[in-house]
Amino acid sequence: MHILCRRQFLQTAALIALLPMTSRAAAWPDKPLRLVVGFAPGGGSDFVARALAQSISRPLGQQVIVDNRPGAGGAIASRLVATSDADGHTLLLGSAANFVINPVLMPNLPYDADKDFTPVGAVARFGYVLLARKGLPYKQLADVIAHARQRPGELTIGSAGNGSNTHLAAAAFQRAASIQLRHIPYKGTTPALTDLAGGNIDLLFDSVPTVLGQVKAGALNALATTGAERESVLPQLPTMREAGLPGFVASNWFAVFAPARTPPDVVARLNAVMQEALNGAALTVQLQNSGNVPLRGSSAALAQLVKDERASYAKLIKESNITVD
Numbered sequence: 001m002h003i004l005c006r007r008q009f010l011q012t013a014a015l016i017a018l019l020p021m022t023s024r025a026a027a028w029p030d031k032p033l034r035l036v037v038g039f040a041p042g043g044g045s046d047f048v049a050r051a052l053a054q055s056i057s058r059p060l061g062q063q064v065i066v067d068n069r070p071g072a073g074g075a076i077a078s079r080l081v082a083t084s085d086a087d088g089h090t091l092l093l094g095s096a097a098n099f100v101i102n103p104v105l106m107p108n109l110p111y112d113a114d115k116d117f118t119p120v121g122a123v124a125r126f127g128y129v130l131l132a133r134k135g136l137p138y139k140q141l142a143d144v145i146a147h148a149r150q151r152p153g154e155l156t157i158g159s160a161g162n163g164s165n166t167h168l169a170a171a172a173f174q175r176a177a178s179i180q181l182r183h184i185p186y187k188g189t190t191p192a193l194t195d196l197a198g199g200n201i202d203l204l205f206d207s208v209p210t211v212l213g214q215v216k217a218g219a220l221n222a223l224a225t226t227g228a229e230r231e232s233v234l235p236q237l238p239t240m241r242e243a244g245l246p247g248f249v250a251s252n253w254f255a256v257f258a259p260a261r262t263p264p265d266v267v268a269r270l271n272a273v274m275q276e277a278l279n280g281a282a283l284t285v286q287l288q289n290s291g292n293v294p295l296r297g298s299s300a301a302l303a304q305l306v307k308d309e310r311a312s313y314a315k316l317i318k319e320s321n322i323t324v325d
Helices: 002-027 044-060 072-082 096-105 141-150 165-177 189-197 208-216 264-278 281-289 299-319
Strands: 033-037 064-068 090-095 117-132 156-159 182-185 203-207 221-225 251-259
Touching: 033 044, 033 072, 044 064, 044 090, 044 117, 044 208, 044 251, 044 264, 044 281, 072 090, 072 096, 072 251, 090 096, 090 117, 096 165, 096 251, 096 299, 117 165, 117 208, 117 264, 117 299, 141 165, 141 221, 156 165, 156 189, 165 182, 165 203, 165 299, 189 203, 203 208, 208 221, 251 264, 251 299, 264 281, 264 299
Parallel strands: 033 064, 033 090, 156 182, 156 203
Antiparallel strands: 090 251, 117 203, 117 221, 117 251
16 A cells, blocks of 8 residues: 555656646747847848748737847857757747858857757748849850850859858859859858949859849849749749759758757647648748748758758868858
């Protein structure tokens, strides 16, 4: 009898010890959520974050506040979330830069992309447009490639900086086409676009969401897009595959990450709410009209995406001898 009572006591005590954790997970979210973005308001990541926040606030029953923490290519925001409480109330809208490229190029990051985060789910993917200066006498990608093969290093291609997504797109393009271009790095795509418009550089990759309006208005000379299929918002432009580079695809993505050790049931519920929003018409239309493509999937699928792309980018970075400033 004594043994039975003691056993019951220990079992009850163990259950009581688990109650706070269980109740917290069950009650989540019990306050507004914070979605941290590593770039200033008004940019592509900010737009996606606000569209997502608006779509998931109602089903969660809590406001989702977008918190812009620009600086260091997103490292400041990543560090902030990595060191936040793992209760599911602080999240990061990350991208390939945070979790794929920077970990390869920058060994001294103030966060560990693998150990400090829990993948929640992807949100959107976007491709790039290969732009040419107005005075360049080529209207087709094949003509640019032919020129570059005949005169290696003569044509210039800008980027948002050494090791940036646009730099890597340019490197992948050169490798796929077996050409050599002269790389001109800038501090962001805005000055690069300015120099392209001014005729100071010949070529530039930039994201579909960033240049969509200017390409539609005819202010920029667009040659091809980098997605697996034609962009629904730019259907007149061929893909790089169609234009003569079979197999060439380059893109970036946005996804939500939580601090490591966030309760699995919280992650699962947040992912489910995100999938419902991404399957809905409102968020889908917002993303597509801005040049993004909804990217759905589980937290495990996001983890695999990061793993696969990091291996691919690491190979490209090594073969192209790319380093940061």
